[in-house]
Amino acid sequence: MAENDDDVPFMQKLLDSYYVLTVIGVLSPTILYTLWGIVDIMNTPLAK
Amino acid sequence: MATTYRTCPASGLQFEAQAEKLMKWNAVAAVLWLLVGGITAIGVIMTRWPAFKLLPPDQFYLILTAHGIDMLLCWIIFFEMAVLYFASSTLLRCRLATPMLGWVQFWLMVVGSIMTNVAIFQGESSVMFTSYVPMQAAPHFYLGLILFAVGALIGCFIFLGTLAVAKKDKTYTGSIPMVTFGALTATIIAIFTILTGAGILVPTFFWSVGLIKEIDPQLYRMVWWGLGHSSQQINVAAHVSIWYLIPAIVIGAKPLSEKVSRGAFLLYILFLQLASAHHLLSDPGMSAEWKVLNTSYFMYFAVMASMIHGFTVPGAVEAAMRRKGFTNGTFEWLRKAPWGNPAFAGMFISLVSFGFLGGISGVVLGTEQINMLMHNTFYVPGHFHTTVVTGTTLAFMAVTYLLVPTLFKREMIHPKLCQIQPYLFGIAMSITGLVMMGAGTLGVSRRHWDMAFQGAPFTYEWPGAAMLMMGMTGFFGVVTIIGGGLWIYLVVGSLLWGKKLDGGQYVDKPTPIPAATPAASASHHGSDHVAVPGTVVLALTLFVAFVLYYYVNWKYLSEVWLLS
Ligand code: HEM
Numbered sequence: 024m025a026e027n028d029d030d031v032p033f034m035q036k037l038l039d040s041y042y043v044l045t046v047i048g049v050l051s052p053t054i055l056y057t058l059w060g061i062v063d064i065m066n067t068p069l070a071k
Numbered sequence: 072m073a074t075t076y077r078t079c080p081a082s083g084l085q086f087e088a089q090a091e092k093l094m095k096w097n098a099v100a101a102v103l104w105l106l107v108g109g110i111t112a113i114g115v116i117m118t119r120w121p122a123f124k125l126l127p128p129d130q131f132y133l134i135l136t137a138h139g140i141d142m143l144l145c146w147i148i149f150f151e152m153a154v155l156y157f158a159s160s161t162l163l164r165c166r167l168a169t170p171m172l173g174w175v176q177f178w179l180m181v182v183g184s185i186m187t188n189v190a191i192f193q194g195e196s197s198v199m200f201t202s203y204v205p206m207q208a209a210p211h212f213y214l215g216l217i218l219f220a221v222g223a224l225i226g227c228f229i230f231l232g233t234l235a236v237a238k239k240d241k242t243y244t245g246s247i248p249m250v251t252f253g254a255l256t257a258t259i260i261a262i263f264t265i266l267t268g269a270g271i272l273v274p275t276f277f278w279s280v281g282l283i284k285e286i287d288p289q290l291y292r293m294v295w296w297g298l299g300h301s302s303q304q305i306n307v308a309a310h311v312s313i314w315y316l317i318p319a320i321v322i323g324a325k326p327l328s329e330k331v332s333r334g335a336f337l338l339y340i341l342f343l344q345l346a347s348a349h350h351l352l353s354d355p356g357m358s359a360e361w362k363v364l365n366t367s368y369f370m371y372f373a374v375m376a377s378m379i380h381g382f383t384v385p386g387a388v389e390a391a392m393r394r395k396g397f398t399n400g401t402f403e404w405l406r407k408a409p410w411g412n413p414a415f416a417g418m419f420i421s422l423v424s425f426g427f428l429g430g431i432s433g434v435v436l437g438t439e440q441i442n443m444l445m446h447n448t449f450y451v452p453g454h455f456h457t458t459v460v461t462g463t464t465l466a467f468m469a470v471t472y473l474l475v476p477t478l479f480k481r482e483m484i485h486p487k488l489c490q491i492q493p494y495l496f497g498i499a500m501s502i503t504g505l506v507m508m509g510a511g512t513l514g515v516s517r518r519h520w521d522m523a524f525q526g527a528p529f530t531y532e533w534p535g536a537a538m539l540m541m542g543m544t545g546f547f548g549v550v551t552i553i554g555g556g557l558w559i560y561l562v563v564g565s566l567l568w569g570k571k572l573d574g575g576q577y578v579d580k581p582t583p584i585p586a587a588t589p590a591a592s593a594s595h596h597g598s599d600h601v602a603v604p605g606t607v608v609l610a611l612t613l614f615v616a617f618v619l620y621y622y623v624n625w626k627y628l629s630e631v632w633l634l635s
């Protein structure tokens with residue numbers, strides 16, 4: 024395999040960097056699903 | 072740290088001593104929980120079968136809670152721990168990072184799962200596996216789940232640590248193997264799943280002991296489904312990895328394009344978990360934007376990824392079979408595939424049933440408008456028994472036929488029965504799932520002890536078809552349980568009485584992969600660039616089935632609202 028980092032395409036580098044993948048895999052749903060969801064619920068008006 | 076390794080002479084797979092023990096113990100724990108879950112399935116199915124209605128209501132809800140937890144969490148996640156050890160230490164041929172922590176993982180999960188089950192069977196925690204607040208279970212119900220989750224989280228970190236060990240010790244070149252990459256995807260999803268789960272179960276535990284006054288029910292539902300849905304996506308990533316593994320081992324199949332398959336796993340990492348929102352399509356409190364983005368735009372990327380796997384896995388089988396010379400017509404490769412090999416047969420039935428039944432029904436349920444037709448009906452468990460049972464469970468059963476000889480060093484007993492088992496279980500559960508969906512489309516509720524509503528002020532006359540389908544659910548459900556029981560008997564029987572096989576010598580250094588062995592196929596790189604016309608036909612069939620069924624549901628919707 025290519026020892027020289029420059030020979031490796033960007034996508035392959037990304038797919039090989041498992042810590043980066045872990046960070047995006049955890050952050051993306053935390054923001055788009057959980058945090059956004061919490062904001063939605065907080066913005067729900069209380070029944071009077 | 073000093074450890075030893077053995078290389079299985081038949082398969083060439085290498086087992087590090089600690090990882091091997093952990094795989095065995097986790098797999099055995101998984102099978103025992105499947106046994107408990109299978110026994111509870113008898114209670115569930117015999118109660119929902121209108122002709123029998125076996126259990127009284129309180130016991131039904133207790134047993135259904137146990138069924139959900141023991142199957143969905145205990146059986147599946149213990150097995151996944153074994154898969155993670157295998158996909159890291161065995162496929163990368165390296166030592167396990169922090170084996171001591173591995174035992175912490177195992178025992179936390181054992182203690183946690185038993186604790187939660189004790190709470191359930193004591194009778195004060197019949198809250199279903201979703202445990203929606205304000206229903207309250209006993210504190211040890213939640214505490215057990217938390218311990219179980221912490222154990223699983225430790226397992227995930229050991230997996231990542233083992234990848235680091237392999238990298239440092241240079242036990243592989245280039246990228247990690249596809250199967251390991253799939254397991255990495257499962258691990259990443261698991262980390263999000265477990266952290267989210269802790270985020271809601273820990274406060275709920277404090278609420279159950281009186282330290283917190285109230286948990287907002289909507290907040291609970293939203294965060295809980297971050298756990299509940301994502302955990303199913305761990306399963307998908309894990310069983311898709313096994314779909315790649317089994318044909319690689321059995322017929323030397325290679326993915327059609329590693330690039331595309333890995334890209335599909337990346338789509339899982341990015342998008343699969345967002346689809347959690349499809350469980351809240353009928354919930355007030357969540358904005359339309361949140362629902363639409365998470366369940367439509369984002370979810371379709373994940374669906375696309377599954378369709379890619381659904382294409383490339385049979386494509387890899389076709390390519391490998393064509394390379395072997397089965398090139399006549401469109402489907403000779405399929406007719407001559409090793410259908411008598413239970414690992415292969417189980418894997419292929421899992422693929423077809425998951426794709427055609429689980430996949431299509433999942434997209435239908437995930438579409439807001441037509442979801443309204445089936446929300447909270449029996450359609451929902453029908454759908455997920457064709458994902459987590461014929462998909463995940465059957466894939467796990469299939470790979471076990473390969474693991475018993477190489478990991479447990481035993482020959483499988485009753486080879487003829489082994490051959491039948493995946494068909495019995497897979498086909499029976501596919502039919503069960505279908506008729507459950509049929510009953511649900513006619514309005515039968517899920518989690519409902521008495522569909523007849525006896526004693527209610529208003530009565531409802533079920534169409535005959537609904538009763539018929541509930542009866543068929545009962546019948547085919549029982550056949551599935553027999554198929555599952557048969558698997559447990561075959562596996563446990565083989566561990567106890569199977570012929571002992573030579574497992575290879577223990578040595579104190581990892582060895583390179585012996586060429587031309589299943590081990591080499593399981594972790595090789597490269598793609599098979601062969602035209603796969605048969606797979607194209609299969610994929611088009613799926614597409615047509617999907618379009619037709621989608622149409623039927625929209626048509627049905629327009630009739631419900633008298634819009635046509
Ligand atoms: C062995 C044969 C099985 C049969 C006959 C069976 C049958 C059923 C039925 C009829 C229900 C719906 C009950 C209701 O909503 O009223 C149900 C629920 C469920 N099953 Fe199964 N099942 C089987 C195996 C499995 C397996 C292997 C898993 C998971 C790996 C599983 C997971 C679940 C879950 C999570 C629920 C939902 C419980 C709830 O609504 O709280 N089942 N099962």
Ligand SMILES: [Cu+2]
Binds near residue numbers: 299300303349350
């Ligand atoms: Cu879901």
